[in-house]
Amino acid sequence: xxxxxxxxxxxxxxxxxxxxxxxxxxxxxxxxxxxxxxxxxxxxxxxxxxxxxxxxxxxxxxxxxxxxxxxxxxxxxxxxxxxxxxxxxxxxxxxxxxxxxxxxxxxxxxxxxxxxxxxxxxxxxxxxxxxxxxxxxxxxxxxxxxxxxxxxxxxxxxxxxxxxxxxxxxxxxxxxxxxxxxxxxxxxxxxxxxxxxxxxxxxxxxxxxxxxxxxxxxxxxxxxxxxxxxxxxxxxxxxxxxxxxxxxxxxxxxxxxxxxxxxxxxxxxxxxxxxxxxxxxxxxxxxxxxxxxxxxxxxxx
Numbered sequence: 001x002x003x004x005x006x007x008x009x010x011x012x013x014x015x016x017x018x019x020x021x022x023x024x025x026x027x028x029x030x031x032x033x034x035x036x037x038x039x040x041x042x043x044x045x046x047x048x049x050x051x052x053x054x055x056x057x058x059x060x061x062x063x064x065x066x067x068x069x070x071x072x073x074x075x076x077x078x079x080x081x082x083x084x085x086x087x088x089x090x091x092x093x094x095x096x097x098x099x100x101x102x103x104x105x106x107x108x109x110x111x112x113x114x115x116x117x118x119x120x121x122x123x124x125x126x127x128x129x130x131x132x133x134x135x136x137x138x139x140x141x142x143x144x145x146x147x148x149x150x151x152x153x154x155x156x157x158x159x160x161x162x163x164x165x166x167x168x169x170x171x172x173x174x175x176x177x178x179x180x181x182x183x184x185x186x187x188x189x190x191x192x193x194x195x196x197x198x199x200x201x202x203x204x205x206x207x208x209x210x211x212x213x214x215x216x217x218x219x220x221x222x223x224x225x226x227x228x229x230x231x232x233x234x235x236x237x238x239x240x241x242x243x244x245x246x247x248x249x250x251x252x253x254x255x256x257x258x259x260x261x262x263x264x265x266x267x268x269x270x271x272x273x274x275x276x277x278x279x280x281x282x283x284x285x286x287x288x289x290x291x292x293x294x295x296x297x298x299x300x301x
Contacts, residue, residue, distance in 0.1 A: 005081050005102055005150065012148025013088045019143055020092060028094060031140040035095070038106030038137035040069055040207075042113070047283055048244030052230055052237055057120050059219050059284070061113070064166050066212040068112040068159060069105070070196060073205035075158070076100040084145055094144040099204065103154035104147045110137040111159025119167060134159075182224055189216045203272065210273040214280020221285055227300040228288040239296045244287040251275070251282045 036042065050058035081102035085093040114130035138152035177185055193213040197206060222228070230237060255275035291297035 002079050002081075005079060008150050009081075009087055009148065012150055013084060013091060015149050016084055016091050016142055016145055017088075020145060023143065027143065031136075031143050032095060034136050035106060035140040035144060037133055038110035038113075038141075040065075040105070040109060042109075048241045048248065048287070051244060051283065051287070052240040055219075055228075055288075059215070060166075060170065061116055061120065062215055062283075063212060064116055064162065064170075065109060065113055066208045066215070067166075068108055068162050069208035070200065070205050070212075071158065071162065072103060072105045072108045072155070073202045073208060074200045075103055076105075077200060077202050077205075081148075081151075084148060091145045093146055095146060097146045099202075101147055102151045103158055104138070104141050104151040105155065105204070106141050107134070107138040107147070107152040107155030108159040110134045111156040112162055115160060115163050116166075119163065182220060185220050186217060189213060189220070197273075201269075203269075206269060206273055207276045210276035211280045214277035214282075215284050216280070218281040218284030218286075222288050226288050226292060228291050228297040229300050230291075230297050231295075236296050239294065240287075240291050243290050243294065243296065244283065247282045247287045247290065248279060251278050 047058060047062055050061060076099060079102045080100050083093065083097060083101045084091040111134050114133045118127040118130040134156060138156060141147040141152055142149055177188075180188075190213070193209050196209045230240060252275070255271070255278055288297065292299050
């Protein structure tokens with residue numbers, strides 16, 4: 001498979017050069033903005049709103065996207081395909097990137113996040129938006145010179161496949177887990193996260209595993225200790241979104257400072273895991289606790 005991917009690199013380079021040569025720099029600002037819609041950090045922007053509207057649906061969405069991020073990191077380590085600008089001096093990389101190219105993480109996350117949203121909420125406009133978003137985000141990665149066309153095609157396929165599998169396997173798995181004790185649920189979460197972290201130890205994989213671990217543990221504890229319910233009214237809902245967003249931003253920024261110690265790889269990896277686990281806990285446990293303390297939501301547990 002890797003030999004085939006390497007054989008396709010000249011073709012992919014040619015497509016990128018044609019795209020960049022035809023458009024010049026006219027679309028740089030627009031496509032840099034569009035590419036953000038397929039970025040993992042977009043979850044930090046969207047999740048508080050979804051969490052307050054429907055926390056179970058938001059939890060499913062977050063776990064699915066984190067699984068997708070982990071799978072993408074694993075595939076990149078397996079195939080180890082270099083970025084276009086490292087293969088050809090003619091290709092201009094218009095954004096800062098690192099790591100391997102295949103498959104495209106932006107295209108895969110877009111093909112996971114937006115179709116999953118359309119599937120969860122069953123709105124025609126959301127379905128149209130998801131199709132348009134996946135196409136534009138995928139094109140932006142080629143235009144910006146950071147991915148070959150085959151990278152984005154593969155990312156779309158993997159993302160859609162994960163959405164399908166999650167739709168088929170998720171409900172029965174959730175029903176089975178709901179019947180288990182809290183100790184069993186926490187034990188399985190920790191065991192699976194540990195196994196995933198051992199199997200793939202790249203930076204992005206550790207971020208995804210740690211985020212999933214924190215989010216799931218927080219969700220399980222919140223369901224038993226709080227089980228918050230939003231109070232009626234747009235002001236309360238807006239307050240929840242603002243509070244949840246503030247919690248995630250504070251955690252993200254506060255735990256970013258220790259990365260100055262990145263010269264020590266083991267310490268840097270540990271701090272990364274702490275940071276993303278804290279983000280998961282902050283979104284699913286700390287934020288709901290604050291909602292109830294501030295009177296924005298009520299406890300049902």
